[in-house]
Amino acid sequence: MRAAAxxxxxxxxxxxxxxxxxxxxxxxxxxxxxxxxxxxxxTGPSLRWYQAVLSDTRLTSALVNSLLVAVLSSLASxxxxxxxxxxFSRFVLPGSxxxxxxxxxxxxxxxxxxxxxxxVLFNWAGVPKSLLAAGIGHVVINLPLCFAIIYSQMGxxxxxxxxxxxxxxxxxxxxxxxxTVPVMAPAIFAGFFLSMTFSWDEFVISFLLTRFETxxxxxxxxLLRSGLNPxxxxxxxxxxxxxxxxxxxFELTLLRRKPA
Amino acid sequence: MSAPLVDIRNVSHRFGQLPVLKNVSLxxxxxxxxxxxxxxxxxxxTLLSILGGFVTPSEGKVFIRGADCTAxxxxxxxxxxxxxxYALFPHMSVGSxxxxxxxxxxxxxxxxxxxxxxxxxxxxxxxxxxxxxxQLSGGQRQRVALARALVIEPAVLLLDEPLGAxxxxxxxxxxxxxxxxxxxxxxxxxxxxxxxxxxMALADHCVVMNDGRIEDEGPPExxxxxxxTRFSATFMGESxxxxxxxxxxxxxxxxxxxxxxxxxxPGASPAGAKIVLxxxxxxxxxxxxxxxxxxxxxxxDDVVFQGSFKRVLATSALDAALQFIAKTPASTTVQAGDTxxxxxxxxxxxxxxx
Numbered sequence: 001m002r003a004a005a006x007x008x009x010x011x012x013x014x015x016x017x018x019x020x021x022x023x024x025x026x027x028x029x030x031x032x033x034x035x036x037x038x039x040x041x042x043t044g045p046s047l048r049w050y051q052a053v054l055s056d057t058r059l060t061s062a063l064v065n066s067l068l069v070a071v072l073s074s075l076a077s078x079x080x081x082x083x084x085x086x087x088f089s090r091f092v093l094p095g096s097x098x099x100x101x102x103x104x105x106x107x108x109x110x111x112x113x114x115x116x117x118x119x120v121l122f123n124w125a126g127v128p129k130s131l132l133a134a135g136i137g138h139v140v141i142n143l144p145l146c147f148a149i150i151y152s153q154m155g156x157x158x159x160x161x162x163x164x165x166x167x168x169x170x171x172x173x174x175x176x177x178x179x180t181v182p183v184m185a186p187a188i189f190a191g192f193f194l195s196m197t198f199s200w201d202e203f204v205i206s207f208l209l210t211r212f213e214t215x216x217x218x219x220x221x222x223l224l225r226s227g228l229n230p231x232x233x234x235x236x237x238x239x240x241x242x243x244x245x246x247x248x249x250f251e252l253t254l255l256r257r258k259p260a
Numbered sequence: 261m262s263a264p265l266v267d268i269r270n271v272s273h274r275f276g277q278l279p280v281l282k283n284v285s286l287x288x289x290x291x292x293x294x295x296x297x298x299x300x301x302x303x304x305x306t307l308l309s310i311l312g313g314f315v316t317p318s319e320g321k322v323f324i325r326g327a328d329c330t331a332x333x334x335x336x337x338x339x340x341x342x343x344x345x346y347a348l349f350p351h352m353s354v355g356s357x358x359x360x361x362x363x364x365x366x367x368x369x370x371x372x373x374x375x376x377x378x379x380x381x382x383x384x385x386x387x388x389x390x391x392x393x394x395q396l397s398g399g400q401r402q403r404v405a406l407a408r409a410l411v412i413e414p415a416v417l418l419l420d421e422p423l424g425a426x427x428x429x430x431x432x433x434x435x436x437x438x439x440x441x442x443x444x445x446x447x448x449x450x451x452x453x454x455x456x457x458x459x460m461a462l463a464d465h466c467v468v469m470n471d472g473r474i475e476d477e478g479p480p481e482x483x484x485x486x487x488x489t490r491f492s493a494t495f496m497g498e499s500x501x502x503x504x505x506x507x508x509x510x511x512x513x514x515x516x517x518x519x520x521x522x523x524x525x526p527g528a529s530p531a532g533a534k535i536v537l538x539x540x541x542x543x544x545x546x547x548x549x550x551x552x553x554x555x556x557x558x559x560x561d562d563v564v565f566q567g568s569f570k571r572v573l574a575t576s577a578l579d580a581a582l583q584f585i586a587k588t589p590a591s592t593t594v595q596a597g598d599t600x601x602x603x604x605x606x607x608x609x610x611x612x613x614x
Contacts, residue, residue: 164408166335
């Protein structure tokens with residue numbers, strides 16, 4: 001009986017992980033296809049489609065755009081998120097709980113709604129569709145995330161550390177830069193890398209808010225309209241690889257926190 | 261006498277509707293070691309926070325070196341605080357922690373390092389300069405916090421239950437060191453604690469607080485021997501408490517009726533006054549009456565051997581609500597269940613208004 005139960009557990013585990021990872025495995029596998037169609041039988045391995053991606057200037061410039069939008073929007077998100085978390089945890093505000101709820105609310109709203117809202121707003125305000133507009137959209141979705149991560153890590157212990165700095169003569173901006181930011185560094189980096197991950201493969205908002213210059217997910221979508229080929233697999237695998245790196249950084253910074 | 265270093269005048273403070281300090285006035289002399297002693301909720305920590313500038317009192321004023329500091333922020337007043345949790349900067353080395361205050365004053369790096377090393381040597385941690393706070397033990401962090409606060413030469417050093425997080429042995433050891441360091445640097449220390457032994461060992465000036473008020477203040481010897489109130493008689497050391505009413509008062513001798521009969525002692529309370537008599541444990545005599553005031557007989561509830569003495573708890577045969585706390589020599593043969601006579605000497609009885 002026990003052997004049967006163990007066997008069933010293994011089968012179940014393989015089925016679950018297969019269900020989650022098989023699409024990615026297939027995507028990566030056929031990005032290494034040597035022939036022109038990403039369908040069995042597997043003819044590789046070959047790096048020719050990666051070469052094709054890297055020599056396609058539309059794709060490479062979209063990749064650079066994506067990185068630029070991800071880095072800059074994440075910097076903005078983490079800065080604003082940090083400042084709001086600090087404000088909420090250090091000062092008594094009227095309606096603090098309500099305002100905290102409000103700031104994290106965009107986490108529950110779909111990207112489509114946020115994108116459409118921004119499209120209407122930018123249209124009305126005369127802001128043209130651009131990478132900047134998409135970047136602002138990414139700040140809207142990532143600021144609440146950064147706020148939630150950083151706010152959750154701001155404990156009472158840091159309050160006394162900040163007090164000690166003030167007591168020793170530090171002006172408020174010095175307390176923030178020399179004490180709070182370094183002490184909160186793990187949460188700040190975690191917020192930054194998670195924002196990068198979300199911005200990096202975000203499609204809907206970028207699709208709605210960019211026109212000529214666009215980000216990689218939108219460019220991949222353009223590519224897919226002309227049908228599947230191993231080149232789309234190769235660029236998808238690249239996107240996936242970057243996401244993995246970012247998530248690993250996120251996990252490392254958040255989980256490897258030293259006890260104070 | 262010169263003006264006090266710190267002058268707290270009629271300070272009251274409320275947290276919302278809750279009054280935590282009620283019209284407190286206190287003077288702190290230069291070079292003194294002041295202990296604020298009281299149970300939790302007595303307002304002692306709030307008073308320290310007001311001194312440090314972390315709390316602005318609802319009413320009253322605080323003068324430091326003659327200047328009105330009531331609303332001056334912590335960064336700009338000549339006080340530094342050693343926090344209960346030490347509040348060391350975890351991302352900086354011990355040397356940078358200690359140099360932080362000097363850095364904020366714009367002192368150059370070389371001078372900072374030299375002064376930080378000097379301060380570390382003062383607290384006996386010279387070798388820890390390059391370590392990080394998490395590599396140190398609790399007692400060592402305590403010393404670093406002390407050095408960090410002392411290095412900028414404050415007028416007053418504030419210590420918020422500095423020994424609370426240490427184990428008993430280390431606490432007694434740090435206690436001796438704190439006193440020695442204070443004598444060496446000559447800075448006025450104000451130290452908050454709920455530990456009466458700590459208070460007696462350290463204080464030049466002991467301030468007993470309860471319920472937002474100062475119950476008693478003075479040299480610890482005086483506060484122990486002649487407490488001003490019933491609270492201070494039971495909080496700073498233990499006492500047996502006898503309630504009574506004055507029946508006669510003349511020629512400096514007061515006679516009071518109590519649960520164990522009339523007791524005469526030197527004093528000046530008017531006839532009819534409700535009073536409380538307090539007797540320290542070491543002044544109670546058990547067995548055949550040797551003291552000049554008989555306190556009746558009592559049934560022994562518990563005997564606790566404490567090494568150099570025995571602590572005896574006994575209930576009066578005349579009044580079940582009256583409990584005697586006595587300290588007897590270790591050689592005493594008294595046991596739980598025994599009935600024994602209790603007495604004391606009139607001059608050892610502390611007369612307090614109820």
